[in-house]
Amino acid sequence: VRLAAMACECERYAGTEGGGMDQAISILATRGVAKLVDFNPLRTVDVTLPVGSVFVVANSLTPSAKAETASVRFNARVV
Numbered sequence: 880v881r882l883a884a885m886a887c888e889c890e891r892y893a894g895t896e897g898g899g900m901d902q903a904i905s906i907l908a909t910r911g912v913a914k915l916v917d918f919n920p921l922r923t924v925d926v927t928l929p930v931g932s933v934f935v936v937a938n939s940l941t942p943s944a945k946a947e948t949a950s951v952r953f954n955a956r957v958v
Contacts, residue, residue, distance in 0.1 A: 883907050884921045 883906040887899025
């Protein structure tokens, strides 16, 4: 959990304020288990999904220069 919390904080040094969800689940994930990620303090809870649940993962293929536009676009939706 400590490493995940540090990773969440580190993105601020790149200039983005994304909240840390991606970093937290990348480190705390367990194969085959859905997780509820909570912050302050950072923790996860296993979540049971209904049988037959599926996830659709999509990529818009649209580039986003978050580091360059963070102060006026990306961070505005989070902070």
